[in-house]
Amino acid sequence: MRFALLAASAATATIVAVSTALPAVAGDGAQKPIEAIVPAFAQPQTASDVVPERVDLVALGGIASDSTRFLGSDGYAEYWVGRGNAGNVCLIMAVKGEAQVVASSCATITNFYRQGIGLVAGADPKEPATSAEAYLLPADITSDDLGLGMQARSSAQATHDSLISLRPGSNEGVRTIERHDGSSFRFAPVSAALGDR
Amino acid sequence: MVLAKMQEQPSLQCEKLQPIQMDQRRRRRHSALITAVLAGLFALIATPVAQAAVYTYANNVSTGENVTRYSGLRSEIRGGDGNLEPYSVDGANPYVILETYHPAPGYRTIGFSQGVPPVAMIHTKATSAHQKCRWDWPWSSGSIGSLKLTCKTR
Numbered sequence: 097m098r099f100a101l102l103a104a105s106a107a108t109a110t111i112v113a114v115s116t117a118l119p120a121v122a123g124d125g126a127q128k129p130i131e132a133i134v135p136a137f138a139q140p141q142t143a144s145d146v147v148p149e150r151v152d153l154v155a156l157g158g159i160a161s162d163s164t165r166f167l168g169s170d171g172y173a174e175y176w177v178g179r180g181n182a183g184n185v186c187l188i189m190a191v192k193g194e195a196q197v198v199a200s201s202c203a204t205i206t207n208f209y210r211q212g213i214g215l216v217a218g219a220d221p222k223e224p225a226t227s228a229e230a231y232l233l234p235a236d237i238t239s240d241d242l243g244l245g246m247q248a249r250s251s252a253q254a255t256h257d258s259l260i261s262l263r264p265g266s267n268e269g270v271r272t273i274e275r276h277d278g279s280s281f282r283f284a285p286v287s288a289a290l291g292d293r
Numbered sequence: 294m295v296l297a298k299m300q301e302q303p304s305l306q307c308e309k310l311q312p313i314q315m316d317q318r319r320r321r322r323h324s325a326l327i328t329a330v331l332a333g334l335f336a337l338i339a340t341p342v343a344q345a346a347v348y349t350y351a352n353n354v355s356t357g358e359n360v361t362r363y364s365g366l367r368s369e370i371r372g373g374d375g376n377l378e379p380y381s382v383d384g385a386n387p388y389v390i391l392e393t394y395h396p397a398p399g400y401r402t403i404g405f406s407q408g409v410p411p412v413a414m415i416h417t418k419a420t421s422a423h424q425k426c427r428w429d430w431p432w433s434s435g436s437i438g439s440l441k442l443t444c445k446t447r
């Protein structure tokens with residue numbers, strides 16, 4: 097019985113260690129710590145990084161409350177990054193407005209390194225003013241690399257360069273960027289193809 | 294004689310106290326039993342309520358592109374989440390689109406979320422509302438077949 101408990105504890109500790117303490121990118125030949133891919137995680141969490149009480153992090157992908165980091169805000173939403181189930185990287189977006197929509201999209205570290213995270217959310221897809229569109233990029237990819245026009249970008253007050261917020265419906269195209277390590281990054285904008293269907 | 298009286302007294306006290314103590318024990322047992330029964334009843338009631346908070350309307354269901362899955366009428370929706378079996382071509386992924394709404398007439402979206410799965414959202418409580426979800430592959434016009442879709446309301 098004691099052995100079984102010890103074995104279970106050891107297994108749990110291993111799972112926790114693998115999912116949190118060893119977040120390295122295995123794909124694309126890169127072996128980087130998570131802080132090198134998401135620099136926000138390199139800084140300790142401060143009071144301003146904590147999400148508002150109404151944001152149910154469990155419902156948004158089992159995001160650990162002590163992992164959230166504030167990325168910035170604009171006239172349409174506030175943005176955070178956090179660590180979800182199995183150590184996934186999650187982009188969290190709290191859209192301003194009556195509906196109080198908070199959305200998240202999560203990716204494995206490998207997928208995040210390859211394509212980042214894109215998310216569109218809001219109260220009404222037919223009214224862009226009630227919606228927000230944002231992208232979280234790995235540290236080595238910038239908006240200049242993507243060649244995103246400033247007109248497409250909203251006036252985000254980002255605290256991290258890795259966050260790009262666009263206006264829904266800006267219709268940016270797909271871009272592929274070759275990295276020095278031989279891997280590629282693919283920027284695939286989320287199209288707000290919603291409606292009554 | 295005095296000693297004998299003193300020795301008798303404790304036993305007399307015991308005889309006098311015993312019924313009171315037994316009464317107290319009985320009462321304690323009764324209250325413990327009532328507490329246990331109430332706790333059991335609460336668990337019976339609370340568990341289905343807690344389970345009802347999450348309603349799965351597409352459970353790993355093989356679904357074609359832009360084929361919509363519907364929750365039907367729900368008394369209360371506070372959000373939801375959508376997930377899709379992994380599928381990727383050259384780093385491109387399908388999107389999952391999740392939407393809570395009041396149906397026609399007067400169709401109105403309460404909240405929506407679109408992104409690479411898993412996607413989740415929460416919003417203000419919507420009563421007598423519906424939710425729907427689908428997946429989209431915007432990277433080529435050809436069909437990529439069916440993928441297993443999971444969608445839940447909260």
